[in-house]
């Protein structure tokens with residue numbers, strides 16, 4: 161059993177890691193990719209999913225940190241967006257819930 165407390169700590173760490181990834185991306189993209197990897201490891205350990213707010217910030221295939229306009233492109237469709245990772249060319253369809261947007 162993974163306690164709530166541990167999950168909370170894990171979530172905090174994920175936020176810190178994505179913050180760092182964002183800051184380092186321009187100069188050291190490889191560090192950003194490492195932060196994403198660490199974040200994913202933490203999530204696996206606590207059996208949690210990636211928080212929704214970071215859905216556009218990493219590639220599900222190559223697990224690189226993604227920054228729209230830099231190494232990722234976004235194409236808006238009617239009910240979804242296509243997020244393309246320029247590093248591995250993987251396009252992910254992300255459904256947008258209108259109620260939350």
Ligand SMILES: [Zn+2]
Pocket residue numbers: 219220221222223224245246247248249250
């Ligand atoms: Zn990729």
